[in-house]
Amino acid sequence: MAKNDAILLDGIIEEKMKAEFRDKGETFELLAFEQILKSFDLTQEEIDAGWVDGRNDGGIDGFFTFLNGILVRNLETQTWPRKGASIDIWIISCKHRDSFKQETLNTIIPTIEELLDFGKDPIQFEGKYSAELITARQIAAQVYQRTASSLPSIHFHVGYACRGDISDLEENVRARGNQIARLINDYFSGAKVDVEYFGASELIELHRKNRVILELNYSELLTSGQDAYILLVPIDAYANFICDESGNLRRYLFDSNVRDFLGQSRVNQDITNTLQNHDGPNFWWLNNGVTMLATQAIQLGRTQRGSALQLHDVQIVNGLQTTQSIYNHYGNSGAKTSSESHRQVLVKVIVSDDTDVRDSIIQATNNQNTVELAALNATDKIQRDIEMILERHGWYYERRKNYYKNIGKPADRFITPLYLASAFAAIALRAPHISGHLKTRFMRNESSYSAIFNDQVPIELWPKVAEIMRAIEVSMQSPLAQLVSRPARMQGIWRGAVAICALGKIHGSFDLSPAKIISTDTTQISKSLIREILQKIIGDFAHNPQALTREGRRLDEICKRYGESEDIQNVQVIGKWNIPYITQSVRLRPKNSSTEATSSVASIEISEELLDEMDTLLPAQPWPPGIQEMLMAALKTDKRTVRAGIDELIRSGRRHNQHHGVVVDKDGIIVDVDEGRADSRYRVGAKYRSEA
Known part of the structure; x- marks a missing residue:
């Protein structure tokens, strides 16, 4: 939803404004240049060279000419290729507006018509166009003329960036864009011309793509074909690849991984043991290896460190546990100082910039392992959007398990997808009966998952829902502990019901719009209010575990009764929503x-x-x-x-299996005991033996 993306985009702009002391218009233009031209990896100085916005700019804000992928800035020092020249000319107009307007393209049409007539002397433009724009035009003209004998390929890109939604692009705007393309083709018959529109969604998506170019040294190239490489990489070379200049792990390489490092699990301990056994079999014989995605891969041949592959926009999508274990091994043992070139890790590199292809590879490679199916949603756009908006409000969204834990963020600010979904079901959907018993499996089903996580939800609702539920939990702890015997367990079941009752009390109605929820002042969620609500909704049976469990299945009815007793309006909206499932x-x-x-x-x-x-x-x-x-x-x-x-x-x-109040896992180990029913000889962690 472009509205949500526009909110995220505005947040990025505000942060850049504070850091760089520019006004909003300038900041938007700079951000647009950075994202649209990200593949060229420009410095700020290089962006400034093509930034022509100002008086007499002819409606053009950016004019950049690239020769064989390199920005041309100084014609006197430029080296000219004898053959195989490739020219990219970018003409960009940026407007910090909510929609694409025809007038923007109307303004640049006569400018393009004049400036791209390379037969005209630049002196004809003096006084009409700024010196910066004339200089940029001259660079484009000279590059074209100096490479003409080599019959260069030339590609014109006309970019129009704003905060709008491309899906709402009006026909008159598109028609003007097509007119510009025809105009350029009239001047350059063999040129490729693209008129490209960048709305809030496109700029946010580009912003998420880290521009990363790294070299991966390898000892053997087992196979290479169209867009794929299988390599044997020395472990020490791989350790160098995953670390930055300061020796820190390049965590941005794992942004497309569905989970983070899972600690010293049995599998990870096995990897560590294999790394420590220098005299054992070659590492890659015992390990599944690593899968990487890249938008481009270039074989560099022999370098100072051996054969190398240059990878663009690289992401490690499978093999994070192996990678982190290798990093830990070198960091803890100092093994990096000794050569380990005789031991190798298997690396598969797949080259694609197609989003659908990349997503299918992520899912396929992770489906081969014991990954919780719900975790495969971690790379969805909606999950990334939620992570971004929550972080702006000081929350850390664990869409990838253990990510924020591993980088040392405070645990009390963590929000999991299940927690957020439970809070949303209670507060936004008025479904406390669902909220209190929601489990991760709802994310496995597309219908139930998209019923909660979808781009129709106002993006600012997510941090408010998290804030409200955390405030409810804090205020619940003390009074709940005084009422029930297992407060931690009961809190998970009852917090949604308490939340919707509290909001109903604060606003006087249960029929709350997203805007009304967002406006909620959480300081009104006091301990006294929550104590009063708890006493009314569970006070009569709080000390009866069976009744507490039974009533915990009727949370919608309990909230309705509370609303009626407190004269809260619209009690009928409680409990109407249920999770949709596909019947199998x-x-x-x-x-x-x-x-x-x-x-x-x-x-x-x-x-x-x-x-x-x-x-x-x-x-x-x-x-x-x-x-x-x-x-x-x-x-x-x-x-x-x-x-x-x-x-x-x-x-x-x-x-789990349960025998007379004793809960037993599949290995026969006792994992929980109902102390009021079970024999006292049963202890958690012990092997279960039947009374017979």
């Missing part, structure tokens, strides 16, 4: 089924939708007695179906 049939059979099974033990078909609903209704384990009856009543189904559903949830790993 799951066929379940009894454990000891056979071909001779009677109808009483015949296979049972349960939809994936019903399984999800059952899992949502089930509280955290240990389950209290009567849990099957509760599910039967809530789902209006029979005990046989409920039992089969619970068996499937356990079989699929969504839930």
Whole structure:
């Protein structure tokens, strides 16, 4: 949604204004030049050389000429190629407006018509156009004339940048753009001409692309083909590649990775052990290696450090655990000082600048490993937008697991996608019954995921939702601890209901628009208010665990009753929204089924939708007695179906086995105990042995 992108863009502009002491118009122009010309890797001085905005600029703000990818600034010192010349001329107009206007292109049409007639003497332009614009035009004319004998390829780019939305581009604007293209083709019949529009969405997307050009030294090129390379890279050369000049890990290389370093897990410990075993098999024999994406790869041949591949806009999309383990190994052991060229890591480089292709590669390479399916959404545009807006408000959005933890950000400012989705469901969708039991699996389903995370949500709503829910949690801690026996567990279930009740009390209505939510003053969420709400909605059964669990499944009704008792308007909007799921049939059979099974033990078909609903209704384990009856009543189904559903949830790993209040994982280890029901000999962490 361009409106959300415009808000993000304005935030970037404001930050640059503060840092560089420019006005808004200048800052927008500079930002546009930086992003549109990012592939040329220009310095500020080089941008200044083509920045022609000012009096008598003819509607043109930037005029840049590149010869074989290099900006031409000084004709006297320029080296001219004898053949194979490639010329790119960029003419850019920038307007800090909310939409694309025809008048902008109307202004530059006569300017282009005059300036691109290279037969005209520049003296004819004096007094009509600024000296800066005339100089830029002369550079373009001279480059074209000096390379004419080599029959250069020439590409004109006319760029129009503003804060608007390209999808709203009016036909009269597009028609003027086509007119400009025809005009340039009349002067240069063999030229390629593109009129390109850059709105808020395009500038934000360009801003996210780190312009990175790095050299990767390798010992063997196993195979190379169209847009792909498979290399054996010495471990010490790879360690140099992933570190900057100060020896710090280049974390920007992992921006497209779906997760960050997961610590010393079993797999990562195995990688570390392999690195430490210098006399063992070659590292790449025992490791899956690393997958990289690049927009361009150039074989440099032999360099001082051996054969090398120059990679542009490189991203490591798979192999982060291997990369971090190599970095840790060198940093902790000092192994980098000794040559490890005899040990290598396998590196696959795929070259593409197509967003769809890159996304499919990210998903495919990570699907081959034990990555939580929900994590594959981490690189979605909406997730990046949320991360950007939250960081601007001092929150750190863990769209990639462990990223902010690994760079030392304060944990109390972390916001996870599940936490944010739960808060959004309660506050913006008035669905506390969903919020209190939302689990990560909702992100696996496109329908349920996009029902919450979509670009129709005003971007500024996300940080406000996070701020409100954190304020609710802080105010809940003390009064909740006085009311219930397991406050931490109950807080996760009840905080959404408390949040919507608090907002209803503050605003006098439950029917809250995004603008109304954003306007909420969180200082009004006081401990006294939250204590009063908690006392009213759970005070009567707070010390009865079974009742607390039962009522925790009816949070929408509880909020309605609270609203009616407090004369809060529009209670009818509570509980109307439910998560959409795509129904898929799951066929379940009894454990000891056979071909001779009677109808009483015949296979049972349960939809994936019903399984999800059952899992949502089930509280955290240990389950209290009567849990099957509760599910039967809530789902209006029979005990046989409920039992089969619970068996499937356990079989699929969504839930653990439970025996008389003792919760046991798939390896037979006790992970939780209901101390009020279970035998005292059972302890968390011990091996489960049945009472029989």
